[in-house]
Amino acid sequence: MNDESDFRVMKPEEFLAAAEQHARWIARYFENVREFPVLPNTGPGELTKTLPASAPEHGEAIDDIFEDFQSLIFPALTLWNHPRFFGYFAISSSPPAILAEMLAATVNVNAMLWKAAPAATELEQVTLSWLRQWLQLPPEFFGIIYDTASVSTFQALSAAREWTDPESRTKGMRPGMTVYLSEQTHSSAEKAALALGFGQEHVRKIGVDAQFRMRPELLETAIVSDRAAGRRPCCVVATVGTTSAASIDPVPAIAGIAEKHNLWLHVDAAYGGSAALVPEMRQVLDGAARAHSLVMNPHKGLFVPVDLSVLYTRYPEVLRRAASLSAEYLKTEEDASAVNYMDYGIQLGRRFRALKLWYVFRFYGHEGVVSILREGLRLARLLKHWIDADPDFELAAPVELSLVCFRHRAGDAFNRRLLAEINASGKALLSHTVLNGRYVSRFAIGNMQTSEADVRETWASIQETASRLGNVRLDEGRLGAAP
Ligand SMILES: Cc1ncc(COP(=O)(O)O)c(C=O)c1O
Secondary structure, eight states: OOOHHHHOOOOHHHHHHHHHHHHHHHHHHHHHGGGSOSSOSOOTTHHHHHSOSSOOSSOOOHHHHHHHIIIIIGGGSOOSSSTTEESSSOOOOOHHHHHHHHHHHHHOOOTTSTTTOHHHHHHHHHHHHHHHHHTTOOTTOEEEEESOHHHHHHHHHHHHHHHHOTTHHHHOOOTTEEEEEETTSOHHHHHHHHHHTOOGGGEEEEOBOTTSOBOHHHHHHHHHHHHHTTOEEEEEEEEBSOTTTOOBOOHHHHHHHHHHHTOEEEEEOTTGGGGGGSGGGGGGGTTGGGOSEEEEOHHHHSSOOSOOEEEEESOHHHHHHHHOOOOGGGOOTTTTTSOOGGGGSSOSSOOOTHHHHHHHHHHHHHHHHHHHHHHHHHHHHHHHHHHHTOTTEEESSOOOSSEEEEEETTOHHHHHHHHHHHHHHSSOEEEEEEETTEEEEEEEOOOTTOOHHHHHHHHHHHHHHHHHHHHHHHHHHHHHHOO
16 A cells, blocks of 8 residues: 555655755754855746746655755745845744744644644743733733734734624624724735725825824824714724834824724734833833734744734734634534634634744743844944944934934935845845835844844945945946046
8 A cells, every 4th residue: 555656655764864964954054144145146937947847747856856945946045044134124033943843844733723733722822921921011912823914913903893893794894994004004904904895095094203103193183084074983003113114103192092082003013022022122012002902023023934923912802703703513612611713813724833932932031032132223223323424324214123224315226226236246135115205225133143244244335335336426427428
């Protein structure tokens, strides 16, 4: 029956040899990562051309597959787990979390019900309670892991809809239910509103101040005028660490308005939440304890690989009402006494994500986690001082967390070109945004291996590239002026 030539059953000793080989590659990756370009030198479709158009008919040797990973796949990857990855929000996957991922894939449990995965369910409750304590959020906050902040926010808005209008579950969304964001809120909140049927016409984007923070007085005016027009203000999303500029909305003032007008307050701390673990940064979560729900992403700030996002809510029953629908084949004897996480979201099947969080929390401890986060914040402040000291450059937003937004004074086209050159060098990767209508480079520090030398050398190469481009511009100007 067990015809190995057909099924290529991997024997334990073969698995061990292959695992050792893979583990050696992983260890070397961490050791030598700075030798690899952050951005690959590849164009759309190039990798596809090197791969067979159809899957193999017969199984292949692991050695061959691994070889192709190294020679074809790896060189075509943008290396997010690189100390000079400064784009978007820089992230880290740490060795203990990688080991946990191997174990989770090995046991391959489906954490949909307590019965289906008792330890996965309880480890999720335990690790999220540890995290809640580190964040100093109230004990009544119930936590659940989803894949991404986009899904966490989607679930939060579904709870907000249920909370405002319990009949929406049976009758559907009534017209006029309205969601309030700011001009700087991440697009995932608007996407959630779209998917849930609020409709884009019922998404209000409240204006921000000079520091890109939601203006509470404009929020209140919008709520009052919507209510006067017969609409139903439902939910406001406040952000701790906006995507473009890492600005921090005035959550206490927004919470006051939400309470006064009876709106669900969702706090998007996907990026900024982890900074609150650092004692001297605790204030970034001021007011968050008054939220109805809050999302933060350990896969952004807490050294676990993508994906792992956490939603906390003080109203788990509302979230459950919005999401639960059980079928006979999913009922268990323990339903009354255990948490079945499938009841709190649209997913049935769920990965065992809590294991990697548990490994990381135990391996680094609070002290280790805080010191790594604190170093990222220090490096961002250092970079801010270097930018302040260079008359050719200017900061484009206050540096609140570990993101530094800056621009060269020579204008948008120049800044675009400068960023493209830096990224094409492969030495570092930055991303961009537009603030106040102007093109801005974003230097996000967040990889746990990033050192002061990484930031200093990257800044030096930005300065050098800018002066080289400046000289080219001068030459072009001269050439242009010639007869
Ligand atoms: C503030 C904020 N919220 C939400 C998200 C969406 O995160 P995810 O990729 O986990 O859906 C991001 C992504 O960068 C973000 O910056």
